[in-house]
Amino acid sequence: MKKYENNDSQLVNEYKNGNEKAFEELVNRYKNKVFTTILLIVKDHYLAEDILQDTFIKAIHTIKSGKYNEQGKFLPWLGRIAHNLAIDYFRREKRYPITELDESDSYLERFTEQSPEALHIQKETHNRLRMLIQMLPEKQREVLIMRHYADMSFQEIAESTNVSVNTALGRMRYALINLRKQMTKNKLKYDLNNYPE
Numbered sequence: 001m002k003k004y005e006n007n008d009s010q011l012v013n014e015y016k017n018g019n020e021k022a023f024e025e026l027v028n029r030y031k032n033k034v035f036t037t038i039l040l041i042v043k044d045h046y047l048a049e050d051i052l053q054d055t056f057i058k059a060i061h062t063i064k065s066g067k068y069n070e071q072g073k074f075l076p077w078l079g080r081i082a083h084n085l086a087i088d089y090f091r092r093e094k095r096y097p098i099t100e101l102d103e104s105d106s107y108l109e110r111f112t113e114q115s116p117e118a119l120h121i122q123k124e125t126h127n128r129l130r131m132l133i134q135m136l137p138e139k140q141r142e143v144l145i146m147r148h149y150a151d152m153s154f155q156e157i158a159e160s161t162n163v164s165v166n167t168a169l170g171r172m173r174y175a176l177i178n179l180r181k182q183m184t185k186n187k188l189k190y191d192l193n194n195y196p197e
Contacts, residue, residue, distance in 0.1 A: 006022075006025075008026065008029075008074035008075070009074070011023070011025055011026050011074075012026070012063060012068065012074060015063060016063060016064075016066075023060065023063075026074065027056060030074075030075055030078055031052065031056075033075070033079075034052060034055060034075075034078055034079060034082045035048055035049070035052050037079055037082050037083060037086075037146070037152075037160060038051045038052055038055070038082050038083075038085075038086050040142075040145050040146065041083070041086040041087065041142070042086050042089065047089070048086075051082065051085050051086050051089065052082070054085050055078065055081050055082040055085055058081050058085070059077075059078055059081060073159065075156070076155075076156060076159030076160060077159075079156065079159060079160035080159065080160055080161075080162050082160075083160050083161060083162075084162075129183075132179055132182045132183065133145075133179070135182070136175050136178055136179065137174075137178075139161075139171050140171050140172075140174050140175035140178065141175065142161065142171075143157055143161070143168055143171040143172045143175060144172060144175040144176070144179075146160070146161075147172060154168050154169055154172070
């Protein structure tokens with residue numbers, strides 16, 4: 001199989017001109033990142049797979065109909081489609097997305113120092129921290145998880161959630177302030193590098 005070195009815009013144009021392999025390359029490039037974004041919202045592997053498939057189907061219809069105009073921003077555009085489909089699912093089902101954080105989630109290590117004392121604190125407060133993250137307002141929790149768990153940039157978060165970078169930064173700031181307040185109130189230790197005064 002030919003290895004594609006083309007950028008996203010070139011691949012979209014090739015696909016418009018009938019090259020099915022070009023879209024296959026786009027899928028291969030981004031399916032894992034888009035799947036992670038969806039899974040963070042729906043927390044159901046099979047449902048996330050369905051929404052991932054719907055995301056690419058919608059992308060195909062948009063490109064083939066000539067309505068795609070996000071040159072150079074394919075991934076953020078795809079992320080917005082995925083995000084909107086996942087949120088639409090919850091609106092239809094009248095369910096509220098709950099993010100269950102697994103004890104193996106490596107991003108939790110970012111919330112505490114990695115000294116022996118911090119590792120002990122992390123072990124003792126792990127469940128409480130998970131609960132505090134769940135108590136954050138939905139939009140703050142979403143940005144925090146996308147940044148710390150999916151390792152997305154604020155630009156990617158902004159484009160995926162269809163807000164400005166400043167709004168994404170503001171939501172992250174308030175999420176951290178709220179977490180820090182709750183942790184202080186509940187006498188949990190936290191890393192000042194992640195939660196500056």
